[in-house]
Amino acid sequence: MGFESKSKLFNVKIIDLDLHRNLIIMNSDDAEELGVVTNNIVLVTAGDYSAYAMVITSKTVTQPGVVALSTQTASALRVSEGDMVGVKPIGLPTSFNALKKRMSGVKLSESEMKSIIQDVVNGIYGEAEIAAFLISQLYHELSEEELSYLVKAMVETGSKLVFEETVYDVHSIGGVPGNSKVALITVPIVAASGLLIPKTSSRAITSPAGTADTMEVLARVDLTIDEIVEIARKVKGVLAWGGKLNLAPADDIFVNIERRLSIDPEQQMVASILSKKLAMSVERLVIDIPVGRGAKVEKVSLAEKLAGLFIRQAGLLGVTIRVALTYGGQPIGTSVGPALEAREALEALIERKGSRSLIDKAILLAGLVMELSGRVQPGQGEEVAREIFVSGKAYEKFKQIIEAQGGNPETKPSDIPIGSHTYTLTSPLEGAVTHIDNTAISLIAKACGAPYDKRAGVKLHAKVGYRVNKGDPLITLYSDSASRLETAVRLLRDLQPIIVEGMLLRTLP
Template sequence: MLKKLGDCKAAEVYPVDLPPSFDAFKRRLEGKRLDAGDYKRLVGDIVAGLYDEAQIAAFLVSQLHHRLSDEELGYLIRAMVDTGEIVSFGEPVYDEHSIGGVPGNSKVALIVVPIVASKGLLIPKTSSRAITSPAGTADTMEVLARVTFSAEEIHDMALRARGLIVWGGALNLAPADDVFVRVERRIGVDPPTQMVASILAKKLAMSVSRLVIDIPVGRGAKVENEKDAAMLASMFLSQASRLGVTMRVALTFGNEPIGLSVGPALEAREALETLMKGDGPLGLVEKACSLAGLVLELGGVAPRGRGYSLACEILRSGMAYKKFREIIEVQEGDPDVKPEDIRLAPKRFTLEARRDGIVSSIDNVAISLAAKAAGAPDDKTAGIKLHVKTGYRVKKGDPLLTIYASSDARLHEAVRIIEEYNAVVVEGVIVKLFP
């Protein structure tokens, strides 16, 4: 506040009255339903700074105990959009968005966006920074290029490159979402209804009308079973129909990390390698091409059911890498950057297999916690590189994963978590003998 006052030498401070929407706020905490006007006033007061972080946290947590109705969720989304700017492009806008929750997932968009943009579809992707994970898409892209721009800059850049990967938090798009995300990060929660509201509000503010939603499902993911995933998918589709958005929702494999890297710099390296080679870790390529293929189908570029094969062809041909270079350049990065140019943290520890056998599981939670303990995403050079995936056969002494950190203390804590959680389980080939 003092910085905003500038050269002011003195100021009189008075207690602030309760916000005009406080009655609606109390009713929401009690689980009572609010109408469109209630949400408009409540969101407006939150954006105006009339609620503190404790009150906003209470609003978020209330959604875990008293789920918003479909009507209320629609009111919340509209209120979030209406309190900020809207970027219009004058043509159909496409996007792909993952709810996240699986380590290594942030790099997928770095492959999807150039695949889609290379076919001429407009995909100006606004991404978030990490909320509960070791890297958000914006964190990872920032390793390669600038991600903070004004709405006017994004408009012009997107029309030039046809694709962007930028941070939405620097824009005045659905500004209430930036407030909510900041508090969610502090308290470590991401209520499903608020997640849907956050994602769709940002997309509507970017005039997205055709959208693919990715819901990873698996142990340690935000959604651990297909029943809950189907309920979340239904929530997205219901709101999409209300808001005039054409949407497809994909439930994807989320039992283990995506690809072989976790953390901004490591993931940026892996995405860049995959684009340059036109190939990469099977799980990463499968996921990126599947999601990109769905967007291509929404755009009429590929017939339904043929998008995946077209996306793979675009990746293999080098068209996606060529487009990614354009995107990096328009975002003021170095289009000639090579994977080996990306710096990694200097302190390292490699976990080795203690026995011969087969990798039976890799714990998402342990990998996420350890990567964050190592310093990710705030320290972009920190993270974890996997040397194995589930089903790999290993021998005693083979490397399973390597942790990267910038200090011995962070490295020690990350190692402790990996070992305490038994993050990578290696089972013997023979489980039991008879007699």
């Protein structure tokens, strides 16, 4: 890192802003004297503590000689209002040449990759440079070596949890609406079998709900590292959000940019998943790749290619892995959106039945995890998992997990509030549902407000193959905002996500 020679001391003012990165507001005259402008990165120091922060300049927010720090920056520096900090401009980071090489498709060395990730985690790079790194992967694929370098660098620049026994996990690459609730059934099945499965998940990136979003309807997911270890030791299963654990922290930074750009580069996705699992000390892992029209992966051949990538990388990293290619041609279950999906998962566990696409998938994945343990013979995992589910042991375990994470274990599906503004589309004719558009369903659920409005989403009353009469309900939209619901209804009419066909296609002439 090359530093400029100028530096200056300032009095501290603290402002309550959270932009998910360190921020410093400087008086325009001070900024000009130091040679920095808005969006530049500076090094801020206070005694033994330091942080890189993005500059915003103003003539009125601060007076000359005073800098305003965001609460996040002040916390990182351990400073209070009125303390003194030093501010020093920085030159181009040493990893900038490596970033330029990555953008042009030149292969990086392990040290070059690590230098980029370290500077991302340290806050030296802004959104433009991080976006450039991610987008470069869409046009210049990482080599297998580069990908392993990326995974290792993402793990090494963060914390790592250590458990006393073998750690198992299951992870879906997502991309199918309704998929986030599957883990709420799979994890308690595995935990009820006696295996340790401390699952951390991200929030939604491009979908209407992530597993963390859905579990948060029932219990806390913003757990600390110590809480996860304690809960895992006590009840064997955890369903937590990984965003505040400093596990592969570069991933959380990347996900924030990916979400805003609505991109999910394949190799970055592999790095994201495997780095989080390694940081959780996962040794046995099942990866779920949904395949079908409107899913992230639409063809089996592409799914097999992606599976090979996971298997080879897991081999390099010492993780035992199984990859399941599952049907993803229509939504999983009958609900999309955090609260609706939490309701459906809880109902399935209580009643020990539900939508086949949900129940069968959750049991299948749980069975594969148990087979990895060696306690269950190959090919028998699904049968054992189904027995745990049907017996009610999975529901009892889920109640333990909810309680351990600060939720109410006696919550019933009807206790979970859903959007107060609704609209139901009915079938225009008698016939059969022949197609449901995954992409359209996701867009409509997000238009309703999901995942940020947890009560928003859609409920499907019919799936592909169902017969319906004229006037039967097909889909209901939920939102807590009348204006968002109105937008979603217009989108529903434009996209026509559910196709119903009768026997007669047309008459001629």
